[in-house]
Amino acid sequence: MSAFTAREPLLSVRDLTVGFKTDRGPITALDRISFDLGRGEVLGLIGESGSGKSVTMRALLRILPQKRTTISGSILMEGRDVLALKRRELASYRGNDVAMIFQEPSLAFDPVFTVGRQIAETVVRHKQCSWDAAYARALEMLELVRIPSAKSRLDNYPHEMSGGMRQRAMIALALACSPKLLLADEPTTALDATVQIQVILLLRELQKELGMATIFVTHDVGVAAEISDRVAVMYAGRIVEMGSAADVLKSPAHPYARGLLSSTIHGAMAGERVEAIPGMPPDLANMPSGCAFSPRCAMAMPECRNVIPAPASVGAGRSAACIRVGSVAA
């Protein structure tokens, strides 16, 4: 641990592979994904359902069900091997190093305790401070996430808050122990448009203020564009393209990333046909051979069926996993 220097990335994931045993046989939910995350950096993970974004988050927090899961590869957090952490170390890792926010605040809050108490309890558990200090911290956190009249809100039960406010309270809970890495799993998806943008802006500000690294999972390209420094596009358990948000979202290289962007409806296209990707994402229990996207890909060649393409550099800080990517990007 002492060998760790500030210039190394905060989080380094290498060949992370997650398999599940299911009724229909083993599936590979995550297939050799690798990425680095610098301090204070925001990585957006974009993908459709079943692409492995949420599994990635759960693997990072090590909350996957142990019995049915096999994990290989490595996750290094400040040089520490997360996959080797013992029970006690894990408890401190979750909360002190990494915290997670969810789409549904009800997953984070217990309905029978007040919001203030739950935040304070987390602080007491991780920082071993007094309850008074913990409540003070809880108040500070609610103010930080800009909940109006925070002091009286400490005594609210989760159901007494509106959806947007509960989401803010959950952010306060996650940030109470000042984690170095925040995992955000579609935290704005269930919110109304006018509330969603408020929460995105809040997360963006807090992330800058606290210098905290964030992985933000979303299926919405627009949300990813609003918050990410870099984005990774996932498909069928693999990262197919990664690079700066501006590069990937404005000129995607991988055919899937291109298809995803062209099928995202945006402002000035009324009347035009949407360029939809044909077919549907593969069944993880029944994956096509070679490139998982090849059956839906207009540019697929016979060779695409034979090899699983490895991520290759396609410009500064940019990679794509497609054997045709040279010809595509050109």
Added chain:
Amino acid sequence: MSADTLASGNAMPLRASRGYWSGVWLRLRRDPVSMACLTVLVLIILASAFAPLIAPGDPSVGSVARRLRPVGTPGYILGTDELGRDMLTRLLFGGRMSLTMGILPVALALLIGGTLGTIAGFVGGLTNAIIMRAADILFAFPSVLLAVAIAGALGAGFVNSLVALTVVLIPPLIRVSESATTQVRSLDFVEAARASGAGAFTIIRVHILGNIMGPVLVYASSLLSVAIIMAAGLSFIGLGARPPTPEWGLMLNTLRNSIYSQPLIAALPGVMIFIVSLSFNLLSDGLRSAMDVK
């Protein structure tokens, strides 16, 4: 367009789909406990049904000379009772009464309670309030006490205890079918059916029944073991079958005095009640998990 949208179906193999109930049966068949229970129950039910054909003796003819022979006596494999009647024969014939008194009230209660519950759940409003409050009133009494009270008021006998047990079993079935119906009724496909102009009866028949059948049947099957025990209990205290009719609960009572001289024989009717009730219970559990797949 057709080309790209049709592609979405190409991954789907060309094989016939299995219906829900055959899927349930397939899963149930994979569960050894359920299959063992089912086998035991089928054997006991068949044996009772064909008792006149397979029983070695006459259930009501005994001889004081051969009272309380032990288990294993030649000619009387399971011994004889306090009046010298063959135990095996009595147990086989007793099963007819005990099983009927256990299964029939559940079936009747399922029919009546299920209908009332479905109506209450589907119609809602005042109808629901009336049916449910009526069920609540019956529900407020402990079921065994209520059964004893009704059977006591009506007098002993097969039909009367049948009525008593049915009345006791109706309220829980109303409850379960009402809540299942309410749940299904709020689903979008029922809305869609209403939007297509279908009437209430059609919707209940086509859309509601198929979806509440599962949970209601599981619940009813779990009541079978309760009903068997209650029926035996009524007979035991003299409110059910009357001597000399063979019935397990009644046999348990009449053999009570022999418990010190022939404990094994005195326990035999109890063992039968235990086996049947346990098998129904385990089978019901197995059925529940076999149905519990989306």
Added chain:
Amino acid sequence: MMEQATTSSRYILEVAGMTKHFNVGGSFGKSRKVVQAVSDVSFRIREGTTLGIVGESGCGKSTTARLIMGLIGMDCGDLLFNDRAIGRSAREMKAFRRQVQMVFQDSSASLNPRMTIEASIMFGPMVHGEDRAEARRNAHHLLERVGLDPARFAGRYPHELSGGQRQRVNIARALALKPKVVIFDESVSALDKSVEAQVLNLLIDLKREMNLTYIFISHDLNVVRYISDHVMVMYLGKVVEHGPSEALFANPAHPYTRALLASMPSLDPEKRTLSAPIAGDPPSPIDPPQACRFHPRCALARPSCLAINPALFDAGPEHVAACHRSDPKSPYWTEGEAQ
């Protein structure tokens, strides 16, 4: 396509003064509360066009759909189909229901899990007296039309299909009664983006082929803008703005519409949204604010907005909005700004 539709065709569906309030609570001494789900909503749709309805949770868009479908009764208001008022009698309702069908958001809850795909599609026509063989033939034809091979899918159960495929089945089911108007209540919202695009393409093709009229309800403004000829914006049970899609998106007349538009995430990482257009959550439709229901969140609100209910004013051709502060002819337009 749009010009022809907006100028030449007649109105197929007209809603006037539609209102629905729900009572909540009120048992065991708790005070009874009223949810003003839909208040005095009026609009009409020309045949062959698409009306988009947008708004946030609690704005009454789904209640509006259910009221039009007759799934719940309205407290007051009129519904005209082809210039004829729809009565409340069962027979009239049944006939009307053939004409207007609906596709729900939850593709799996809207199909009976115990019925095959084919049986689900055949159900409606058979209720209306079509014989089994005929209904099956039509069901297969429709499955093919929505991009599902009948040989593979007709005998399937809903849980064997993906969300996108189920939603295609729901579309086929809605079309089986040969309706004139189809209501889509967040029908593509739960689908993955690539599948959503396929379904939207399908909807556009079907509409043209069968000369359908759509009511398209969604919270996704981009999708509504893409598919609609006209757009109606609702807030807490009231219509705040209604107009031709492009005019409304280019020149939104109501402050709420402007806020909603500004809340859409930018697709360009270099042109991010810098500040949230409005603060707070949409209030609950239980006891909504008086007069203009948007006033507590509105930066332009003046005392008159708290006191006087704004009527719809003309903001352009076929374009109306309900806001004192955006209507130059309103006596309250410049209130408080002279100083």
